[in-house]
Amino acid sequence: MTDTPVVAPPKETTVHPPARRGNPWRPTPRGVALMTSIELRRRRPSTKGYVLYGILFAAVIAICILAAVLSTSDLSSTNLELVLIMVLGVGMLIAPSLSATSINGDSGEGVLAPLQMSHLTAGDIAFGKLIASWLVSVIALLALSPFLIYAFTKSGWHLDELAITLAAILFMVLAFTAVGLAWSAIAARAVASVSLAHLTTGFFAVGTLVLFAVAGTLVTDTKTVTEYYLDWETLTADEQKALDDAYATGDFSALDPADYQCTPQEWTTGLTHTDQIAWLLLANPIVTIGETAPIVDPETWREDGRAAPGAFAQMHSLVAGARLGPQDDEIDYEPYNECDQIFGTAAAEELSPEEQEAQWEADQAEYDAYQQELANLPRAPWLGLAVQAVLLVGSMLIVVRRLRVPYKKLRAGTRVA
C-alpha cells in the first residue's frame, strides 16, 4: 500500500445533493427503500448460511414426503393448525431476535451515526430496519412452507382462508419485529434488549392466559345457597329402612311427610363472569390467529366438506364459552330441597322409562345446541389485531423519536456514533 504513487485524481465527479431545511423525520419511500436494501445487504448470509438453510429446507421436504407416504387419506385440519402455530411461534422467536440488536448494535459498531448524518431521516432508518428484519424473518419462515402446503392439502381449509390466517401471522411477526426494534432503541446493551423483546412476546403468549386466570377470581360472584337435606341422624331405624326402600324402588308414596324433616345446609358457590375478562384471551396472539381460522360446525362439517373440528375449532369453542359467560341455567340455579323432591314433584308424577329417555334426549339436544352456538359464535380476531397494531405503531413512534438527531438525551451509558 505504501508504495502507491501519490497521484492526484484527474477530475472529480461533481455531486449535487439536494438542499435541506428544518429537521425532517418522516419516512420517505426512497429513504426507506435504500435503508432496507442496505440492511438486507448487511444481513446477507455467508455461503455457510445458505448451505444450512438448504439442508433445513431439504429436511422439511423429506419429512413432508414421509408423512405423505405414511398418512391416511382422511381430512384433518389439526396438522395444518399445528403448522400455523409453529410458524407463528418461530416467527415470534426470530423476528425480535433479529431486530432487537439492530439499533444499539449499530450504534456500538459506530455505523449508525454516519447514516444519521446523511439525508436519511429517522423515519427512513426506522422503517428500513423494520422492513429488512421482517423480510429476513419471512424468508426464514419460508423454510416451513412445505409443511404448510402439505398440511393444507389435507385440511379442508380453503385457499382464501389460509391466506387470511397467514396474513394475520405475518402482521404479528411485523408487530413483534417493531417491538424488538423499540427495545433496541431504548436499551443500551444487546443482552438487555433481546431479553426484553422476548419477555414482551412471552407476556402476550403466556402472560395473557395467566392474567385471565388471575382476573377470573376478581369477577367471580360468590353466593350462599341454602339447600335442604334429610337429616339421617334424626330418623329412627324403621324410618331409615323405609327411606332406603323408597329410594330403591323410586316409590315414595308410603312415606309419611310428617316423619321426615329436612334441615337447611349452607353452601357458597362461585359464578365466574368470564364474559367480562374474555378480552384478555382475545389479546393472546395464538388465540387471535385461531380466531382468524374458518368456523367448523360440529354438526355439519361433513356436508361442508371440512375436516372434523380441530385444534383451532376447539380453541374457538373454549374462547366462545368464556365470551358468553355463565348461562341462564347456571345463574338461575335452583337450590336443592330433598323433601320437595320426595314429597312434592316426585310423588306427584313418576317418569316412565320413555319419558326418562325423552328427558335425556332433550338435555342432550340442549347441550348440542349450546356447543353449536359456541362453535358458530362469530370470530373475534379484531381485538388481538388491534392490540398488535397499537404495539406496532407505538414501537415505531418510540424508534423514530429515539433516532432523531440532534440527540437531547443519550441512551444511558452510551456515546454517540
Next chain:
Amino acid sequence: MTTTIEASVGVREAIVARGVARSFGSVRAVEDATLTVPAGSVTALIGPNGCGKTTLMLMLSGLLRPHGGDIAIAGHDPKTDAAAVRAAIGWMPDQLGSWDNMTCLQTLTLMGRAYRIPKDAARERGAELLARVHLEEFADRPSRVLSRGQKQRLSLARALVHDPQVLLLDEPANGLDPRSRVELRDLVRELAGEGRAVLISSHVLAELDEMVDDAVFMSKGRTLGDEAATMVAHARTRYRVDALDRDHLLEVLARFGIAAEPSDTGAILTIDSEDRAAEALAWMVNQGVRVHRFGPVGSALEQTYMAMNEERR
C-alpha cells in the same frame, strides 16, 4: 442570538461557535467553547484526553444538542436547521465503524445514495474518493479485511462523499503509517485549498504544525482564547541555532547585544519573520560561526501545549 450570529457570519466563517456547553449528567463535558473557522482554512482542536473535543465536534455536526451557546455552520443554525447543518458537514468520527460484509466501493456508493446522489454518480465519486485515499485496490474487497489505517482512510473517504463545505475530522491520523500521515496532511491542505473549512483534532502536534492555519486549545471543557494564540505566535518566532563552535556563537551574539537563550549545542533566538531569519543566518555565517543546524524550535503547538501545563482528566 441566532440572528446576530448569522448576520455576522457572512460566507467566510464556515464554523462559528460561541459559549457552547453540554453536560452528561454531572459530567460537564464542554463548559464554554468558542471558536471560528473561516472557509478555506484548517484549524486544529487540541487538548488533553477527555477535555471535550469529541463532544464539541458532535455538537458542531448536529448530532448532539448543546445545553447552551450558539452554533452556526455554513450559516445554518442546528437548533432550527439541523438537517442543513448535517448536509453541509463531512464528519469523520473517532470511532471506526464500517459495514463488515460490504466492499469499500459499495460502502461509499450506498453512503452517496444516502445523500440522495444518483446511483451512477455516487459510484463514480466513490471510486474517485477511493483513489484519493489510495484504497483503489481494495475497492472490491469487504471492508472487514481492511487494516486499522485503511479503515481510517475509508472513513475519511466516507466523510467526503457529498462534497461537504465543512469537514470535522476527529483524530484522523490515528493509526496511519508515516507515509499516509504525510498524504493526509497534503489531502487536508488540498481540501482547504478547495475552499472547505476544516476542523481537525489530533494528539500528534508536530504534524498539525505543518497543516493548520490556526489552533484552538481546549482544557477541561473550555477553549482557551487569546492567551493560547499569543503563546503559539510567540513559539513560532523561536529559532534554534546549533554551531560546531558553540562558544564562538555565544560570544558573537553577546558582542552584538543580541538576546539569546544558550542551549546545550547552541542558542535559541527570537526572530519575528522568515525574511529576518534568512538575514540572521547569513549574518551569523559571515561572522564566522560554523552553523550546522538552523530552524524553528520544534513544534509551536507542542511548546504551547506543554506550556499550558494542564492536567489530563
